[in-house]
Amino acid sequence: MKLTKRISALILSFVLILGGLTQANAAKRLTAAVADWTGGEISCQVAVTMLEEELGYKIKRVVFPSGTGLWEAIAAGEIDFACESWPSYAEADSVMMNEDLIYEGEVVGTYNGDGSIDLLGTVGVIGMSDYYIPRYAAESLGIKSWKDLNKHKDKFATIETGSKGRLIACPVAGWNCHDQKRLDLLGIDFQADELGTEAAAVAEAVAAYKRKEPFLLYLWEPHWFFGAYDMVGVGLPEHKVCDPDTFTEAGNWKDCGTKGWPATGWAKDYTMNYGNPATFAKPEHAKAKEFFELMSFQNADQAVMLVEVKQKNRDLKEVVKEWKDANPDKWKSWIPK
Amino acid sequence: MSSSTELLTKPNNPKKVVSYALILLTFLVALWLSTQSEGPSKFPKVVTDEFKFTAWVNDGESYLKKNYRWITKIIANYIKEGYFFLEDFFLDSPWILIAAIMILPCLIAGGLRLGLYACFVIYFWGAVGMWDESLQTVALMGLSVLLCVFFGVTLGVLCSQSDRFENFMKPILDTMQVMPAFVYLFPALFFFGIGGAPAILATMIYAMPPIIRLTNTGIRQVSKESIESATSFGSSKLQLLFKIKIPLSLPSIMMGVNQVIMMALALVVLACFIGAEGIGGQVWLAIRNLDVGWAMEGGLCILFMAIMFDRFSLAFSKEPETLPLDVQKFYLLPQSWEKYQVARIIEKPLSLLSYFTDLICTKITNLIAYIFALVVSLINKSSALDVGDFISKKYYLIPSLIILFLISFIDSTFFEFGTFPKEWKLSLRQPIANGVESLTVNESFIAFTKGLRGFVYLKLLKPLDTFLTHIPWWYTMGIFVVIGYFTVGLRFAFITFLLLLFIGACGIWTQSMVTLSSVLVSVALCFALGVPLGIIASYNERFRNIQNVVLDAMQTLPYFCYLIPVLMFFGGGIVSAVLATVVYSIPPIIRLTSLGLTQVSGSYSEVSRSFGGTLMQTLKKVKFPLAVPSLVIGFNQTVIMAFAMQIVTPLIGGKGLGLEVFNGLARSDTGRGLAAGIGIVLLAIIIDRISLAWTRKQRLALGLSKN
Incomplete structure (x- = not known):
């Protein structure tokens, strides 16, 4: 009796689990990589919500660290698409894409790679990166540009950096910011500390801001941090590419001194969505491809949602849903007929 | 230095003094050497340049990818299909059905206490808004455990039958247990793709050793007497294995299942790093958002889930305790409170309830058994008795199936349950934050x-x-x-x-x-x-x-x-x-x-x-x-x-x-x-x-x- 009881419970749990009752819609399934910074997450969620609610897709969201690994995973067809790639950060784009980057009808970039990645179109969000210091520090120390940083480096030093100042650097290795290289080339006697995640870097910055300490932070716009804290950029030299561009992984990161990247700031980033060419060549995904071409998500909209998500601690999906319901005029034009 | 002088005063262990002095000397030399060097010590360039491990691995990987990837792809696809199937079932079914599937087995195996606990766990998943993620984790874990148990028991039985095979497996099992999962998590990614499949395979590597070991020892420890009596009745080797040895080692195997479940759960959470979904992914997102409360909610979902599965699988391997006849059996409160009058009164309705449930279950089952027997008897008289007998023994299975059937019937015809009700929300995020x-x-x-x-x-x-x-x-x-x-x-x-x-x-x-x-x-x-x-x-x-x-x-x-x-x-x-x-x-x-x-x-x-x-x-x-x-x-x-x-x-x-x-x-x-x-x-x-x-x-x- 006891054995029967046990076996019956076992059978019950397994048989029922396997005795499915569903009908999967396998055809309209796509896998998306969730970006590992909040702005990217929002752009991605906007695209995913549209695809799911307006085009009847079922999207799998996969958390995957950004970098070349992600590009290869997409080229291999493991992931179908990823959102909001920033051209200045991607090393793989020039090798793997073979298309023009077009923003509002204007060609803003050209790629001559092997075409193993499909450029799906611009997101609409335009990004800018810089090094920032809090306004109170800029005013009290009189720092007007990056050239003044060395004079006050001891104020920016921490126990970890000793005599050098500390830059809370671009957190993720895969983003290819080359912070230390830039600091060295520009002769800024600071140490770039990579903290591993956006969260770690921002946590450090928030704590320092609350204690009114000076700190130098790598950050990008749009970012929720600017909504909450008053920061000023140090105005790095304007973006310039080396000619010829030797500062690549293939070129063994040979720099050309102060003449160009990475001794300059970042370019204006026309962010883009990218995907697997084979997936988006399929007729059943034609609508999705068209959607990505039409998508035009604005900085201002992302900034509003960033505040909702990060400062009011709200659920990302809810915030996006709310925005979608409130602003049909903004996204109706993205949906292919 | 003071410690060494203190040691010197002890005359009875000169050997110790020498060794302490040697350690101190070694340390001092190291200190001197480290102050001498300009930068961090580097291996000679000749060696590091010649030994191109990185390049070899990458070459090997691309060779394997090019030539053998189709095999791993096929395996991965099978697993993926299975996982998608389970996941779809979990996520698209009415939530009450899923809840019932979790709670009923707990109720049957572990009694009222475990049943109520399971209700709480299910409620918690939904209430903190991690219903989907929890179920994804359950699906991932369930499939891994299923595969682990299948392959683990097979390998364990093989080990128990052949000493040579056991000796061959031992070092492999050791390595499987020592190796941190992260090391094979990433290579698995490159061969089996992203998401469920590599996660399940990595989980299998990590969680299989205990069940192999426990099956093996369980079968080897079956007493000589039972084996002898079976052989004297003329059982063949296979009969001996399947009729005597495996049933007798069932408690040990169940112990192994329990450990597999716990280890699988630990790894499935980590698998978010290779794109598997579930609570792990939520916790990672929470970290990136610096949201302690959110991460804690995810952590508690896992914690409660682990306790539930642990108790559930333990309930299988434990023999039910028998109480003296004059003692009232307690269903909810600890049995040791039997001496208190109040506790006995509280428990009274529960035992009545249990009595009636038992009665109803038996009656329904017997009725169905009777009907089936009747139907079968139209065709074949002798097998009808067997069928009736077979069904009437499934006291708990049949009523549970009926309940689940009813739920899906109501859901599809009258009223859609949908997903977990949003109104029942419970949030720990704000207080913790x-x-x-x-x-x-x-x-x-x-x-x-x-x-x-x-x-x-x-x-x-x-x-x-x-x-x-x-x-x-x-x-x-x-x-x-x-x-x-x-x-x-x-x-x-x-x-x-x-x-x-x-x-x-x-x-x-x-x-x-x-x-x-x-x-x-x-x-x-x-x-x-x-x-x-x-x-x-x-x-x-x-x-x-x-x-x-x-x-x-x-x-x-x-x-x-x-x-x-x-x-x-x-x-x-x-x-x-x-x-x-x-x-x-x-x-x-x-x-x-x-x-x-x-x-x-x-x-x-x-x-x-x-x-x-x-x-x-x-x-x-x-x-x-x-x-x-x-x-x-x-x-x-x-x-x-x-x-x-x-x-x-x-x-x-x-x-x-x-x-x-x-x-x-x-x-x-x-x-x-x-x-x-x-x-x-x-x-x-x-x-x-x-x-x-x-x-x-x-x-x-x-x-x-x-x-």
């Missing part, structure tokens, strides 16, 4: 964390870091080899030499020394905190009980839950990495200290007390020396856990080999990641073997074990 927030702005607390950060960095990490990276590599290597020779033996010394040579030749010597120093500092802090806690626990039972619950919870929570509070209070950086490691790897040292001290048999301490020893004297002179083996095991486990944590700490600013693994992954450079991953394993193996061998020697010296 507020608590953390108030601490982050609390000035004295921040002063304390800053002080601690300064102390750990300036006094411990930085000196040790510079020391270890600046000692010439050949000197460090020599020390390890000598230690290996004296504690384990010549063969191990040679192996140590080769392993360290590998690390050096891969060009990751500096990083591995950084990792070593982080681990050593973490372990030292674990010792400084854990041993006193263990001592208190060994003297105070109430404290011990509370501590055990806390430690259990700490070990079941996914291990990157700890990252956020540490991050909030200490900021990102290498100090935070060390502190997170301490939080994660402290439980074994606390547990084993208290275990070691309580296990020292009472007679020893009584003898010491009767000779007039004070509490401190007894502790220092009698209990501690006797508890050393247990302490070393604790130390050993703490070290292994600290090494495992090194792969996660780069997320909050950890440096060393862990960061190399991440960099390798981010740049799609498998060789680089793999070399660093292997480096961590090798360091862990060396330290593990040395400390285990040392324990064995201690036990021998104390006469605690025979060989």
Whole structure:
């Protein structure tokens, strides 16, 4: 009796689990990589919500660290698409894409790679990166540009950096910011500390801001941090590419001194969505491809949602849903007929 | 120096003095050497240039990818299909059906208590808004456990039948258990794709050893008498195996299933790093958002789930206790409260309820059995009896099936249950977040964390870091080899030499020394905190009980839950990495200290007390020396856990080999990641073997074990 009881419970749990009752819609399934910074997450969620609610897709969201690994995973067809790639950060784009980057009808970039990645179109969000210091520090120390940083480096030093100042650097290795290289080339006697995640870097910055300490932070716009804290950029030299561009992984990161990247700031980033060419060549995904071409998500909209998500601690999906319901005029034009 | 002069005054152990002096000398030479060198010690360029492990791995990988990927793809596809099927079923079914599927087996196997607990767990998943994620985790885990049990039992049975096969499997199982899962998690990704499939396969590697071992020992331990009586009745070898040996070893196999479930759960959470969905992904998102409350909710979902599955599988392997006839059986309250009148009154309706449920279930089942028998008897009289008999034995299965059927029927025809109701929301996020927030702005607390950060960095990490990276590599290597020779033996010394040579030749010597120093500092802090806690626990039972619950919870929570509070209070950086490691790897040292001290048999301490020893004297002179083996095991486990944590700490600013693994992954450079991953394993193996061998020697010296 006891054995029967046990076996019956076992059978019950397994048989029922396997005795499915569903009908999967396998055809309209796509896998998306969730970006590992909040702005990217929002752009991605906007695209995913549209695809799911307006085009009847079922999207799998996969958390995957950004970098070349992600590009290869997409080229291999493991992931179908990823959102909001920033051209200045991607090393793989020039090798793997073979298309023009077009923003509002204007060609803003050209790629001559092997075409193993499909450029799906611009997101609409335009990004800018810089090094920032809090306004109170800029005013009290009189720092007007990056050239003044060395004079006050001891104020920016921490126990970890000793005599050098500390830059809370671009957190993720895969983003290819080359912070230390830039600091060295520009002769800024600071140490770039990579903290591993956006969260770690921002946590450090928030704590320092609350204690009114000076700190130098790598950050990008749009970012929720600017909504909450008053920061000023140090105005790095304007973006310039080396000619010829030797500062690549293939070129063994040979720099050309102060003449160009990475001794300059970042370019204006026309962010883009990218995907697997084979997936988006399929007729059943034609609508999705068209959607990505039409998508035009604005900085201002992302900034509003960033505040909702990060400062009011709200659920990302809810915030996006709310925005979608409130602003049909903004996204109706993205949906292919 | 004072310790060595103190030792010199003891005339009876000159050998010890010599060895202490030697250790001191070695240390001084190392110190001198490290101050001599300009930068971090590097392996000769000739070696690192010739030994292109990274390139070889990458070449090998692309060769395998090109030629054999279709095989792994097919396997992965099968698993993926299975997983999608399960996941779709879970996510698209009415929530009440899913809840019933979870709760009914718990109710049947574990009685009312477990049933109610399961209700609570299900409610919690939905209420904190992690319904989908929890079910994804359950699906991933369920499939892994199913596959693990199938292959594990098969392999276990094979092991039990052939000594040669057992000997062949043993080293493989050892390696499977020692290797940190992260190391094969990433390569699995490149062959089996992203998401469910590699996660399930990695889980199988990690979680299968216990069930293989337990099946094997279970079958081998079946008593000779039962085997003899079976053979005397003329059973064949296969009959003997399937009719006698396997049924008799079922408790042992169920024990294995239990362990598989717990280990699978631990790994499935980690699998979010290779794109598997579920609670792990939520916790990681929470970390990135610095949302402690969110991460804690995820952690609690996992914790409750783990307890539920643990109790559920234990209920199977436990024999139901039989009570004397005159004692009222308690369904909800602890049986020991039977002596209280109030408790008996509270339990009365419950036993009535149970009686009626039993009655109804039996009646329904008998009725169905009767109908079936009737139908079958139209065709064949004799099998009708069998069918009727068969069905009437399924007291619980049939009514449960009816309930589930009814739910899906109602859902499809009358009223859609849909997904978990949003109104039942319960949020712990805000209170937890507020608590953390108030601490982050609390000035004295921040002063304390800053002080601690300064102390750990300036006094411990930085000196040790510079020391270890600046000692010439050949000197460090020599020390390890000598230690290996004296504690384990010549063969191990040679192996140590080769392993360290590998690390050096891969060009990751500096990083591995950084990792070593982080681990050593973490372990030292674990010792400084854990041993006193263990001592208190060994003297105070109430404290011990509370501590055990806390430690259990700490070990079941996914291990990157700890990252956020540490991050909030200490900021990102290498100090935070060390502190997170301490939080994660402290439980074994606390547990084993208290275990070691309580296990020292009472007679020893009584003898010491009767000779007039004070509490401190007894502790220092009698209990501690006797508890050393247990302490070393604790130390050993703490070290292994600290090494495992090194792969996660780069997320909050950890440096060393862990960061190399991440960099390798981010740049799609498998060789680089793999070399660093292997480096961590090798360091862990060396330290593990040395400390285990040392324990064995201690036990021998104390006469605690025979060989």
